[in-house]
Amino acid sequence: MEKIISGKNIAVNEEGYLTDFSQWNKEIGEALAKEANITLTPRHWEVLAYLQESHKNEIPLSIRKVGKSGVVDIKEFYELFPQGPLKTATKIAGIPKPVSCI
């Protein structure tokens, strides 16, 4: 599937997650944040960078992992990205939605 994000054709899945991280840049991030009614601050960007780094190193992400990362605690993570912070933040970061292990 494709979607126009900040004027560009971007490959996404049914839930709107980018399927090709190389298409991601800060403008795309800003546009996706806007869709989620979030205004990105430097704090948000630090968290997003951490998520992207974890993804690159194939570290499976979970709320607990983020909370123990030293980058942000769970409370603040929820303040930055209300309602399902991991789902929202990974979408803005252009990485896949973490699969909750079953």
Added chain:
Amino acid sequence: MKRLLILGAGTSGTMMANHLKHELDQEEWEIVIIDECDTHYYQPGYLFLPFDLYAPEDIQKPIRDFIPRGVNFMHEKLDKILPAEQRVISANGDSFHYDLLIIATGTKPAPDETTGMLGKEWKKSVFDFYTYDGALDLRNKLREWEGGKLVVHITEMPIKCPVAPLEFAFLADSYFKHKGIRDKVDITFVTPMSGAFTKPKATAALNHLLTEKHINIIPDFAIERIDNDNKTIVDYGGSSVPFDLLVTVPTNKGDALIERSGLGDELNYVPTNKGTLQSKDYPNIFVLGDASNLPASKAGSVAHFEAEILTENIKRYIAGEPLKADFDGHANCFVETGNGKALLLDFNYSHEPVEGEFPIPGIGPLRLLKESRMNHMGKMAFRWIYWNMLLKGTHIPFVSAAMSESGKHYDK
């Protein structure tokens, strides 16, 4: 004489002892298995005990009854694994050398991970059913409970048998119906996931059942704490859900032994190669069942499929041959839906549960992802299969370790 040491004599460890007994040369290899318990609990029975559907004696037997002759069972609590020295130390100071180690210490609820869970309402109006004691205490509570707000809750993922909380909600619906007090009970299912299950097709089927049974669902709820005074669970986002009776599945964690040994991730699960079941850090350590960090369901059926592949890999390792990366994440779970019915899920790492027939394509007799009485018979038969076939490592007819794609109705 070389020694193969198995840590934990639960579902996985017991199966491996039975498999390897036949496969290893007894002149060359001694097999030792250690557990701190001397009772083997049939954990799937914890779902039925609270509703008086099983009695305590149905779900426990002596561990020794399932350890084959020639395998040495030691009843000891394990303190530490010292991989560099190829040794394991028990709590009373005994030291066990090993040439090959299989970690099968499982996972268990850790209610202390959530603020307020072990507060003054614990075992008064806050219960868990993932332990034998928890399930029994809950049975006694349900026998006398007269109704109100029942909240069935998952603290965080992953948990073992991820469908069990949902099954609990379904069984509660039929339990209160039979008691004639369903109209006095309001059932809410609260989960950190975005729906009833993680995979789309199964979620749709299960959401439908929740609606049909008048069970409310609150998804995406990440619990911060339990407020014992107001009897509510509170989410990090600030929302809260009131309860009169909370049945929660606490955070599940691998045993503290793994943490003490420096072998685990943040939930004490051992990083494991998902195809070969070998530890990522030490070639002579293998991990089976709930103790690993595999992205597969933590379930007895999964451990059963893993055990067949692990047996093969242990033989290869001993013979100095390359390991087979054959484990595909195959899981097969009955989901009890109440009123004598159940549905069945069969899936793996790459294929989500879909509709179809199982185990024989086009015939069944079991139906995938659809409620039926036959599936319920399957779930009930599972207890017999568990005690008489699964633990003994007997191959279950028609059901192979690698998931079969035939008989399943995938989208084209």
